[in-house]
Structure formats: structure tokens, C-alpha cells
Amino acid sequence: MPQPRHRSRSKRRVQRKMPGGATKQKYVSRKLGVHKCASCGAKLKGIPRFGATKAKHTSKTKKRPERPFGGFLCASCARKRLKAEARSK
Amino acid sequence: MYEIGRLCVKIAGRDAGMKCLIIDVIDKNHVMIDGQTRRRKCNVRHLEPLGEVLKVTPNAPKTEIVRIFKTLSIDIKETKPKKVQARPKKVRKKKPKPVKKESKPAKKAVKEAKNAEAKEKPAVKPIKPKTESKTKAKEIKTKA
Numbered sequence A: 001m002p003q004p005r006h007r008s009r010s011k012r013r014v015q016r017k018m019p020g021g022a023t024k025q026k027y028v029s030r031k032l033g034v035h036k037c038a039s040c041g042a043k044l045k046g047i048p049r050f051g052a053t054k055a056k057h058t059s060k061t062k063k064r065p066e067r068p069f070g071g072f073l074c075a076s077c078a079r080k081r082l083k084a085e086a087r088s089k
Numbered sequence B: 001m002y003e004i005g006r007l008c009v010k011i012a013g014r015d016a017g018m019k020c021l022i023i024d025v026i027d028k029n030h031v032m033i034d035g036q037t038r039r040r041k042c043n044v045r046h047l048e049p050l051g052e053v054l055k056v057t058p059n060a061p062k063t064e065i066v067r068i069f070k071t072l073s074i075d076i077k078e079t080k081p082k083k084v085q086a087r088p089k090k091v092r093k094k095k096p097k098p099v100k101k102e103s104k105p106a107k108k109a110v111k112e113a114k115n116a117e118a119k120e121k122p123a124v125k126p127i128k129p130k131t132e133s134k135t136k137a138k139e140i141k142t143k144a
Helices: A075-088 B062-071 B107-120 B132-143
Strands: A011-017 A023-029 B006-010 B019-025 B030-035 B040-043 B047-053
Touching (some): B019 B062
Antiparallel strands (some): B006 B047, B019 B030, B030 B040
């Protein structure tokens, strides 16, 4: 029977083989969800899937693409928005 | 539509949203641009042309483009090129080698040398001459 703190499903159970040959169960934390485009909902690229604690130690350029609306809109939606702004002026 | 002097807005890339002028037409799909962006080749699909066409000489220098953009009240950031400097090479300090003292020959080495000499020369035992008294005593005994 697992310990009460391990009965939660927020951590996934993984079987790992030890150097001695025995298999043990490990409780591994789950990855965070994929970031999505604010307008169309497509999966955004260039954004790592880690939380605030790891994000503290990474630089700003490594967390999002170097482009206007990077990390907020996908590339195609950003293009459409810039085109619309240029045509409205 | 994409002729020399046409004012455009860049749509793609990290300099998207910046205004630029077409300086030269390379082929059907590529043009040379300059302005708020760097002077570079650009795909026509990454540009959104605006209504203005300005009088510019082909491959005009940066100073002329800055002057044209000032008349349109568009600011251009002037950047100086970085001087390429060679990386400083690390030089390791060489430590002076310690002077070795003359060591006494090891006892083992001396023994081994002696053994080697002994092996080379086999020990020759001196042959002792037989005494006459013993030989005569034997002959007398046998006769008797």
C-alpha cells in the first residue's frame, strides 16, 4: 500500500530499475501544459514547459521567441495583426 | 508594387513592425531594404507595402536614407559597428623545475649487477692433484 502522501494522482508513478537489479517505484512530477495562442488557440513554439522556480534561473530570451507578440500570439496571427495595423494607418 | 523607393512595413522576423525603404530589386521574390531595419535582403512576402513611393537612388547610402526618414518624422537608431577584438589567450605560468639531488645507487641494483657478473663467469673449481701416498696405499692393498 502506498503511503497516504503518495496516493495523490498529481504525481505519476514510474517504474525504475536499480543498479542492483531490483525495480522500484518512483513518484515523478508532471510537466506543465503547453502555452497556446491568445487568438487562435494553436500551440506556441519556442516556450519551455517549466514553472516559475526554473524560469527564475533562465534568461528572458530563452523563454519566448524574439519577435513582436512572441509568447502571446503565434507567428501567423502576429503577421495578420501587423498587416491590419499597417493598412489602418 | 515592390519598386525602388516604396515605403514598407516588415511583417516577419525579430524586426517586425519596423518601417523600411526598398533600395534595390534583386529578383521576383527578393528585394534589398534599409531604414529602421538593417540593410539586408528580404522576401517580398515578409513586407506590407504602404501607399508612399519616395525618390531614392538605387543602393543609396545610409546617410541619405536617414535624411529621408527625418522628413517623414520617423526615428532611426544609429548604431556603431563593434570593433572585432581578438580574444585574450591565457598564458600559464611555468613553474621552475626542482633540481634533483645525486642519489646513492640503490643496494638492490648493486646486488643485481654482482649476480649478473657471477652468472656470466661460471665458477671453475681448481682440480686438486691426487697425492702419491694414497694411490700407492691402494695398489698395495689390491696386491695383497
